[in-house]
Amino acid sequence: xxxxxxxxxxxxxxxxxxxxxxxxxxxxxxxxxxxxxxxxxxxxxxxxxxxxxxxxxxxxxxxxxxxxxxxxxxxxxxxxxxxxxxxxxxxxxxxxxxxxxxxxxxxxxxxxx
Amino acid sequence: xxxxxxxxxxxxxxxxxxxxxxxxxxxxxxxxxxxxxxxxxxxxxxxxxxxxxxxxxxxxxxxxxxxxxxxxxxxxxxxxxxxxxxxxxxxxxxxxxxxxxxxxxxxxxxxxxxxxxxxxxxxxxxxxxxxxxxxxxxxxxxxxxxxxxxxxxxxxxxxxxxxxxxxxxxxxxxxxxxxxxxxxxxxxxxxxxxxxxxxxxxxxxxxxxxxxxxxxxxxxxxxxxxxxxxxxxxxxxxxxxxxxxxxxxxxxxxxxxxxxxxxxxxxxxxxxxxxxxxxxxxxxxxxxxxxxxxxxxxxxxxxxxxxxxxxxxxxxxxxxxxxxxxxxxxxxxxxxxxxxxxxxxxxxxxxxxxxxxxxxxxxxxxxxxxxxxxxxxxxxxxxxxxxxxxxxxxxxxxxxxxxxxxxxxxxxxxxxxxxxxxxxxxxxxxxxxxxxxxxxxxxxxxxxxxxxxxxxxxxxxxxxxxxxxxxxxxxxxxxxxxxxxxxxxxxxxxxxxxxxxxxxxxxxxxxxxxx
Numbered sequence: 001x002x003x004x005x006x007x008x009x010x011x012x013x014x015x016x017x018x019x020x021x022x023x024x025x026x027x028x029x030x031x032x033x034x035x036x037x038x039x040x041x042x043x044x045x046x047x048x049x050x051x052x053x054x055x056x057x058x059x060x061x062x063x064x065x066x067x068x069x070x071x072x073x074x075x076x077x078x079x080x081x082x083x084x085x086x087x088x089x090x091x092x093x094x095x096x097x098x099x100x101x102x103x104x105x106x107x108x109x110x111x112x113x
Numbered sequence: 114x115x116x117x118x119x120x121x122x123x124x125x126x127x128x129x130x131x132x133x134x135x136x137x138x139x140x141x142x143x144x145x146x147x148x149x150x151x152x153x154x155x156x157x158x159x160x161x162x163x164x165x166x167x168x169x170x171x172x173x174x175x176x177x178x179x180x181x182x183x184x185x186x187x188x189x190x191x192x193x194x195x196x197x198x199x200x201x202x203x204x205x206x207x208x209x210x211x212x213x214x215x216x217x218x219x220x221x222x223x224x225x226x227x228x229x230x231x232x233x234x235x236x237x238x239x240x241x242x243x244x245x246x247x248x249x250x251x252x253x254x255x256x257x258x259x260x261x262x263x264x265x266x267x268x269x270x271x272x273x274x275x276x277x278x279x280x281x282x283x284x285x286x287x288x289x290x291x292x293x294x295x296x297x298x299x300x301x302x303x304x305x306x307x308x309x310x311x312x313x314x315x316x317x318x319x320x321x322x323x324x325x326x327x328x329x330x331x332x333x334x335x336x337x338x339x340x341x342x343x344x345x346x347x348x349x350x351x352x353x354x355x356x357x358x359x360x361x362x363x364x365x366x367x368x369x370x371x372x373x374x375x376x377x378x379x380x381x382x383x384x385x386x387x388x389x390x391x392x393x394x395x396x397x398x399x400x401x402x403x404x405x406x407x408x409x410x411x412x413x414x415x416x417x418x419x420x421x422x423x424x425x426x427x428x429x430x431x432x433x434x435x436x437x438x439x440x441x442x443x444x445x446x447x448x449x450x451x452x453x454x455x456x457x458x459x460x461x462x463x464x465x466x467x468x469x470x471x472x473x474x475x476x477x478x479x480x481x482x483x484x485x486x487x488x489x490x491x492x493x494x495x496x497x498x499x500x501x502x503x504x505x506x507x508x509x510x511x512x513x514x515x516x517x518x519x520x521x522x523x524x525x526x527x528x529x530x531x532x533x534x535x536x537x538x539x540x541x542x543x544x545x546x547x548x549x550x551x552x553x554x555x556x557x558x559x560x561x562x563x564x565x566x567x568x569x570x571x572x573x574x575x576x577x578x579x580x581x582x583x584x585x586x587x588x589x590x591x592x593x594x595x596x597x598x599x600x601x602x603x604x605x606x607x608x609x610x611x612x613x614x615x616x617x618x619x620x621x622x623x624x625x626x627x628x
Contacts, residue, residue: 015394018444020476023545025392025444030419032335032450033443039482052318078316104318 044087047110049103053077058099060110064092072110075103086112130168130185134209142209147280147302148346150190150205153240157350158194158201165192167225173217174250184210187219188243191226193235196357199369202230205240208280213243215286216250220257227264234363236273238353241290242280258285265292270464272363275353278303278329278339279346291338294461295356295413298329298339299349305332305339330416337417337454355411359425359432360465367466368432374407376601381408383597389538391513391580394441397422397472400512401435404428404601410435413458418450419443423458428470429605434462437472438523440513447519448479449492456495456626463503468608471500471509471524476545477517493522494627500528502624506611508604511535511582511591516544526590531614532607534600535582535591542584546576 015026056074060066066086075082093113097103114122131151133139139149148156154163172179172187188210193202204226206213223239230237246254268274269292276290277297281304290296290305298305306327313319313326325331333342341356343349361368381403386395402408405426412424420443423436436455438445447455462469478484478493500507500522509530515523520541524530535541543549551558554571561567578584585591595603 013394013441015441020444020446020480021544021548022551023392023476023547025394025440025476027394027440027444028419028442030443036481036483039486052316102318 045090045112046108047072047084047086047112049075049105049107049109051075051077051082052105053082053103055097055099055101055103055109056081058095058097060092060095062092062095066090066092066112073097075109084109086110088112127168133185133207134211138209145302146346147208147242149209150207150240150242153277153279153346153350154190154192154194154203154205156347157238157353158196158203159198162194163192163203164194165190167191167222170218170222172219172247172250173253174247176251177249179249182211184216186210187216187222188213189215189219189222191222193226193229196354199357199362200233200235201238201357202226202233202235203238203240206243206280208242208244211247213280214245214247215243215254215257216247217253217257219247220254220260224257224260224264227261227268230272231264231268234272234365236275236357236360236362237268237293238275238277239289239293240277240279241282241286242278243283243286244281245283245286255285258289261289262292265289269294270364273360273465275356277349277353278305279349280304283307283309287338295340296332296338297341297343297349297353298332299346300329300342300344302346303329303332303339333414334416337414337450339417340414342416356425359411359427360467364465370430370432371406371427373430374427376403376405377408378403383600387512387538387597389513391474391538391540394444396441397437397439397445397474397512400472401426401437404604405433405435406430414454418448418454420445420448421451421455423455425467428601428608431468431608433468433470433608434458435470435472436524438475438519440474443479445475445514446477446479447475447493447496447522448484449487449489452489452492452494452496452522456499459496459499459503463499463505466505468506468508468611469500469503469524470604471507471530473509473511473515473520473523474513475516475519475523476514477519491627493518496522497528498624498626500524500530502618502626504614504616504618506608506614507531508607508611509533510595510600510604511539511541513538513540514545515539515541526592529616531611532592532603533590534593534595534603535586536597536600537582537594538597539582539585539591539594540580541582541591542579546572546580549579550575 018025018027054076056076058073059071067089070086072084090112093111097109170187172184188207191204204223274293275295276293287305304327310323310326332339341352383403386399401410410426420439422439507524507530509524526533550571558564558568582594
């Protein structure tokens with residue numbers, strides 16, 4: 001709201017450099033901007049949980065050969081049994097979860113080599 | 114029975130209904146720092162103007178022993194009154210009565226006062242303080258919400274609708290405020306959510322506090338669901354009273370004029386506020402205050418997407434909506450949130466005959482993976498849509514940078530601004546000098562014996578030639594290049610000239626904005 005006293009003696013804000021199309025501007029950065037996640041390209045060899053839930057079944061074991069489309073495990077979340085399949089051909093390098101385990105979102109479940 | 118006895122009987126009945134949920138429940142409400150429903154209404158409305166209706170409405174629930182319960186007024190207070198003399202329809206959910214839960218008759222009372230507001234064409238204020246649907250009344254509760262949402266939608270753009278969240282507003286209930294024009298929240302008191310922290314914890318395993326998930330600050334700063342944030346209920350009511358002075362009663366009226374006042378020119382001097390170096394930040398709100406009546410700017414969504422500033426002020430006594438890039442925050446870029454924020458405000462002003470004044474100083478749309486993936490194309494398009502569609506008087510002042518897509522979007526001549534003015538400091542160009550020079554003179558720079566020096570020279574050349582308002586002025590895209598000190602006079606004159614503007618849009622059922 002209005003506050004004339006504040007206008008008379010302004011605090012010098014903590015301006016930071018901010019680059020847009022090669023021009024460098026001095027400006028404040030918002031919390032939301034600072035909290036944004038840096039982009040990482042998807043790695044289909046690492047299978048993460050896309051939603052928090054419970055592992056209901058694991059179809060593969062370490063060392064198994066898998067082909068694109070093969071079922072890896074069932075992740076139950078929001079009362080749905082979600083089948084997680086592999087998007088790449090390869091060998092199951094490591095399984096990071098077991099049947100009955102509760103997992104959070106973006107938890108590493110299976111590694112494929 | 115004599116008239117006197119009948120009157121005594123009425124008074125007794127009223128007393129019973131007016132007690133709300135009873136002493137204990139009222140005490141509990143106050144212990145959490147909240148006022149009661151009636152106290153809130155009385156605090157918002159002019160003294161002595163509140164007239165309550167449907168006090169004797171009783172709830173309709175019969176199942177689960179509900180027929181044995183007495184719920185005074187069925188947990189909601191409705192009526193009419195005035196704010197600064199303006200007519201208002203108002204309802205307030207009463208948390209002390211069955212947690213303000215919404216049953217069939219509770220919803221009926223709300224829809225009835227909404228129908229009144231629509232028929233009488235006066236603003237509607239809804240105070241939300243409710244645990245949600247009354248589970249015992251089953252599908253009738255859901256029906257009640259649906260009837261409210263439908264009316265919110267039909268009333269949108271016809272009468273101003275104001276929602277005040279003074280307690281929980283949970284589940285489906287939050288969609289009523291979301292459909293209204295302005296949402297007021299109070300720190301520590303307001304909670305708005307679809308699924309609360311407990312459900313999120315049990316279903317998803319994510320642990321978060323109520324305040325961090327859905328408190329007032331979250332909605333004011335991060336989600337943008339709230340338009341006005343305050344520290345206390347009484348501050349919130351002052352904000353509501355102020356907002357009402359800037360907006361008309363309905364879409365066929367204009368906001369009430371006030372006596373014209375000069376800006377406080379000693380406090381807000383453009384010369385002191387405004388750096389000509391286009392990379393230096395400043396607070397554009399001070400420029401607004403240097404221009405508008407009495408230097409009084411009533412900001413909307415102050416904390417959300419602060420890289421654009423929106424709000425109401427008066428020019429020569431007339432209410433106007435200001436939209437201004439804020440160079441002090443994220444260099445004033447347009448991004449997903451700021452586009453969304455501006456576009457909605459522009460549509461509100463257009464719907465309610467409030468002229469738009471746009472102050473331009475932006476480097477363009479924000480580049481980045483997060484922005485592209487968040488749909489900056491779709492959201493950014495909202496600004497173009499809203500400005501192009503608006504038929505109220507549109508005045509644009511380009512202060513400094515107006516680069517690329519940002520130049521077009523910020524109510525340019527091409528989107529049918531009625532008047533576009535530029536300060537002599539304006540730089541209207543396809544992009545910033547550095548970027549442009551690097552592209553245009555690329556081979557020349559790389560092929561020279563001293564690329565760095567050539568680059569600098571070329572940037573200077575480009576600046577000299579294009580980083581000014583005169584190229585755009587030469588094509589007539591800028592109507593006048595004006596001295597900053599003359600800005601107020603130019604805006605007031607243009608608003609006066611455009612006051613009776615009639616602009617016909619092509620006939621259609623409705624457009625399809627990039628929602």
